[in-house]
Amino acid sequence: MSGHSHWATTHRAKGVNDAKRAAIFTKFGRLVTIAARDGGGDPDMNFKLRLAIDRARSVNMPKDRIEHAIKVGTGELKDAAAVEEVLYEAYGPGQVALLIEGMTDNKNRAVGEVKTILTKNGGKFVPSGSVSFMFKRAGIIVFPADRYSAEALETEAIESGADDFKAEGDVLLIITKPEDLQAVRAHFEGKQMTPESAELGYLPTQTVSLQGDDLAKFEKLKELLEDNQDVQIVWDNLA
Template sequence: MSGHNRWAKIKHKKLAGDARKSKGWSKFLKEITIAARSGGGDPANNARLRAAIDRARADNMPLDTIQRAIKKGTGELEGSALEELVYEAYGPGGTALVIELMTDNRNRAVADVRHILDRNGGKMASPGSVTYMFKKRGTIIFEAGAVDENALLEAALELGAEDIQTEAETVTVYTDPANYISVKEGLEQKGFQPAGGEVAMLPDTTVPVSGEAADALAKLVTVLEDHDDVQNVYVNADLDEAALARAES
């Protein structure tokens, strides 16, 4: 989505406090454990695990903590029985949301998500009514002023990237999820150091949202992401600059 990268950066900034960082680490650990359980404990052969580790390391999570989470996923250490859930919803301004959760209590999770939506201008959608609007893609993000964009474009396409998008503050390389690791490592070997990256659900098209609807949507996403069981919230919104600035403040 246009503004997606800036919104993601805003969310990372809001995890800067100790309490928020602790909550962020908890979510990283869940993702690492589930990724290792579903695809194995070797990040070289598991794009989802590699992306989860990269995000955790970018937030200064210790390697031994990451390794314990991997071992819980592979069964080498005992861990809680986590379940992955995906809920679909509609939000303010005619937007669509995909909400990914990891929880040890399905009934509690769905009740909490429904309550948050009801209290913040959203509502649950029926299965399949929203997810078709999104596509899973690898995203590798660079600071705009820190790279030669033409050289990055040439290198990324040579390595098999699908697309590259330049915004005011960032340059994003998009990949097929299966190629995320090879493209990211290839760019690093060529001297391009990413500021972040992940495999995410991105909208095929976006809905422009501004004013009160944009503020309400930003609040809804924030409240959802503050929930312990919510891992990711994806929205097909194109927030205007004023709304993004208010969300950042």
């Protein structure tokens, strides 16, 4: 898994009930809003916004909701509260390291709920810097394994200047340096190879293994965290 299981959330999101779909749209709307706030409302000039829009589209978020989120970010529309990015560090069952990325309009609520979920499910909230050294920032481009040849993608990864290529379950991953993500993605698109998603994330530099009850407890904890309204992605160092 090595921190990548969150990509399954995109696939699951297309078949969830209306209540859960609304919560997912809220999360991706915040992603779009912050990207537009930080770099402007034109995705051709703001790569972070382009990535956010692509991720919103991947869960079938309606066009009008995406446009609304952009306008909130640029200040054309006023929202009830400002959205802020947060990053929490924690340990899960079996000493799995967790980086919890979030976006929230209420930091006190967010940290309180995350701490409660951790405490009730065998996890522990830890100070900043306690686990982040076990991860590296990276660009991650995801292709569906049923649509693209692993051999062809690996060849293009080498030509594009990407750092690494990995096959993980039903996805194929191209790993880049953060500053190379835009250029590497453009290389693949120039070859008519369209990724399912592309994002900046955290990959583990050291991993741990879990089995049996510890693995089941960890999977439950991660699901509960990712279902929280203020949590965007949970990265882990599970092997």
